[in-house]
Amino acid sequence: MATQKNFQDIISHCKEYGFIFPSSEIYDGLSAVYDYGQWGSELKKNIRESWWRSMVYLHENIVGIDSAIFMHPTTWKASGHIDNFSDPMIDNKDSKKRYRVDHLIEGFAEQLATTDQAAADAVLASMDQLLAADDFAGLKNLIETHQMKCAVSNTCNWTEVRQFNLMFSTQLGSVADESDTIYLRPETAQGIFVNFLNVQKTGRMKIPFGIAQVGKAFRNEIVARQFVFRMREFEQMEMQFFVRPGTQKQWYEYWKEARMKWHLELGIPADQYRFHDHVKLAHYADAACDIEYNFPIGFKEVEGIHSRTDFDLKSHQEHSKKKMQYFDNDLDENGKPFGNYIPYVVETSIGLDRAILMVISEAYTEEDLSTEEKQDSRVVLKFPPKLAPIKLAVLPLMKKDGLAEIARELVADCRQQFYCFYEEKDSIGKRYRRMDALGTPFCVTIDHQTKEDGTVTIRHRDSMEQERIPMSEVKNLVMNALK
Ligand code: ATP
Secondary structure: OEOOOOHHHHHHHHHHOOOEEEOOHHHOOOOOOEEEOHHHHHHHHHHHHHHHHHHHHOOOOEEEOOOOOEOOOHHHHHOOHHHHOEEEEEEEOOOOOEEEHHHHHHHHHHHHHOOOHHHHHHHHHHHHHHHHOOOHHHHHHHHHHOOOOOOOOOOOOEOOOEEEEOOOEEEOOOOOOHHHEEEEOOOOHHHHHOOHHHHHHHOOOOOOEEEEEEEEEEOOOOOOOOHHHOOOEEEEEEEEEEEOOOOHHHHHHHHHHHHHHHHHOOOOOHHHEEEEEOOOOOOOOOEEEEEEEEEOOEEEEEEEEEEOOOHHHHHHHHHHOOOOOEEEEEEOOOOOEEEEEOOEEEEEEEEHHHHHHHHHHHHEEEEEOOOOOOOOEEEEEOOOOOOOOOOEEEEEOOOOOOHHHHHHHHHHHHHOOOOEEEOOOOOHHHHHHHHHHHOOOEEEEEOHHHHHHOEEEEEEOOOOOEEEEEHHHHHHHHHHHHO
């Protein structure tokens, strides 16, 4: 029987079984930065490939690129990140602790709600109004009027509210000079926009078409303590779909459906997902929604689907003075070519790390296997076989009598097709449990009977059922499960 999933247990499991480690852990780690271990990086690669296949290989009109992390600084002026990509922050003068203003007020309102829901709602309503108006003095006033305290110093001794840009900056070249400031990209999308003409022309792409890319993005997140859900260095999988103005609504609906289909194909049930439509739209969007997954910490965003109008290309056209236009020679209803225009864009943007956390959270299962005779339990990661880091473990019952050699031959044969793992240490029972904890869908045991009749025992991870099959069938059985 499966029990309730606990976020802390999942984090510990990721560390203990080589999926995710805190970055530079020997130096006590670096806040909100993580490293993927031997199995985490394999899982990451599998999810990335699944996305790439569904977006690029299965769409005739989508191609992939790999643009640089560093970009010309004007890119971020044009995209609005220099002016708008910031959160209002406040520091407590006594503890020196910095808070995101909305988080400080929300935390206060949450406490207040336990005794006075109406008062808490009023505080939140004032906050929303002040945030929308960028009224920083008003926000500070709200914090002081309600005597909101710092959790560390327990005082209300606050600085002014200031905007804090989330982009990391660095210097190009050896001499530090203001004009040399460049940024680590906070999203991969801009690398696609600035290459719009290059790809359209060299690929002879006809609208509608898409450009996809996977890569690192960096944000100096202020509040970042939810494991790989919110990191300062993370990976995004983004696709910009360029369409004729006026058709964006229909493509927005198309991509909502297509992206949800991909999510369901990860083997996660529909009731674990929901769409969340944005009410307050970003300045560049005419429609936007998130796909949220029911994490052990509640429903939260995994992916955004945004209809971004012509905002980005138009802005790059203005800043670069290069025409970001497309000539559409398809005919309109009056038989005239649609002609020149700046395309509209529908974007799909998913965080690879959040997708990993989602897949692990869904797969993580604690099972009570106790019988009347003995207490027993196991932790198993029920990954769909195509995402599992190890597809097959080959376990000789013992090293002697040539069993290890037979096992190694099978491993060598299977490794041509998929990742296969050889393990001879410990009892078979222990080895099975370890493979359960890594999410390996199949284990094969080589024993003395294998030598006599060429058969092996194959164990299925989820049902724990075992069956005897010819060793020659193992590879195909696994390959079929990967389809
Ligand atoms: P949030 O509201 O959670 O900060 P966002 O709306 O700023 O996210 P987008 O800018 O739309 O996110 O980025 C697209 C996707 O990138 C998100 O859906 C998420 O999966 C991922 N992402 C964004 N910020 C982070 C982060 N700090 N760590 C990990 N993934 C992130």
